[in-house]
Amino acid sequence: MRIGINCGHTVSGQPGCGAVGLINESVETREVGNRLMAILKGAGHTVVNCTNDYAATTNANLAEICRLANAQPLDLFVSIHFNSGGGKGTEVFTYNGVRHAEAVAVCDKLHALGFVNRGVKNQSLYVINHTNAKAMLIEVCFVDSASDVELYRRLGAQRVAETIAEAITGKTVTRKESEELTVTQYEELKKEIAGLKPMIYNYMDNNMPDWAKPTIQKLMDKGILVGDNEGKLGLTMDMLRVFVANDRAGIYG
Numbered sequence: 001m002r003i004g005i006n007c008g009h010t011v012s013g014q015p016g017c018g019a020v021g022l023i024n025e026s027v028e029t030r031e032v033g034n035r036l037m038a039i040l041k042g043a044g045h046t047v048v049n050c051t052n053d054y055a056a057t058t059n060a061n062l063a064e065i066c067r068l069a070n071a072q073p074l075d076l077f078v079s080i081h082f083n084s085g086g087g088k089g090t091e092v093f094t095y096n097g098v099r100h101a102e103a104v105a106v107c108d109k110l111h112a113l114g115f116v117n118r119g120v121k122n123q124s125l126y127v128i129n130h131t132n133a134k135a136m137l138i139e140v141c142f143v144d145s146a147s148d149v150e151l152y153r154r155l156g157a158q159r160v161a162e163t164i165a166e167a168i169t170g171k172t173v174t175r176k177e178s179e180e181l182t183v184t185q186y187e188e189l190k191k192e193i194a195g196l197k198p199m200i201y202n203y204m205d206n207n208m209p210d211w212a213k214p215t216i217q218k219l220m221d222k223g224i225l226v227g228d229n230e231g232k233l234g235l236t237m238d239m240l241r242v243f244v245a246n247d248r249a250g251i252y253g
């Protein structure tokens with residue numbers, strides 16, 4: 001199968017990041033999703049990483065996820081999320097609430113691990129509505145439920161990832177196989193993902209997030225920020241955030 005996997009939201013603390021409760025959604029979507037990708041690759045599937053770690057806004061994050069998913073034909077698109085808001089258990093969203101075999105299996109198999117089965121549901125979600133492939137969004141469990149988090153911690157992200165892999169492929173993941181993957185392909189994947197992270201903002205152009213532009217322009221006008229000898233600013237996302245925070249605190253006048 002050709003499977004697109006999205007670790008939901010941007011990374012923790014960024015615009016578009018996930019819910020925070022007893023655990024942090026942005027962190028756990030990556031814990032589960034990266035393992036899931038490694039397991040599926042190891043089982044011979046073509047895996048496309050549809051994760052977007054940094055975006056200017058939630059909408060930009062969602063659009064980028066769909067762009068990554070729609071850049072090639074996929075048999076299945078899976079977005080990993082964790083729920084919040086005072087419930088308990090697992091639920092899966094599909095287009096029109098269609099009960100795809102894979103979606104039903106995810107609910108059933110996570111239920112078998114001990115999570116309440118909230119079922120396959122219809123909810124108008126951007127990544128479900130705008131991806132071309134058969135799509136589902138998995139809410140593994142609730143970040144703000146003490147019993148869900150206790151169970152999730154006891155099982156571990158690896159076990160949850162294996163269970164989702166089994167549900168979407170219909171094949172058993174052998175423990176040995178997945179442990180081998182954890183050390184090899186998971187590390188490889190992590191490197192791959194880490195390699196993508198430090199986006200550098202050199203110019204005031206489309207690439208520069210809109211929320212940072214007024215501050216960066218001000219700093220350039222005041223001569224506080226000057227480019228290198230090629231005129232490149234060489235700013236990272238973290239630097240943009242610090243400059244904007246300082247600006248909002250009135251430090252640059």
Ligand SMILES: [Zn+2]
Nearest residue numbers: 008018081082
């Ligand atoms: Zn979410």
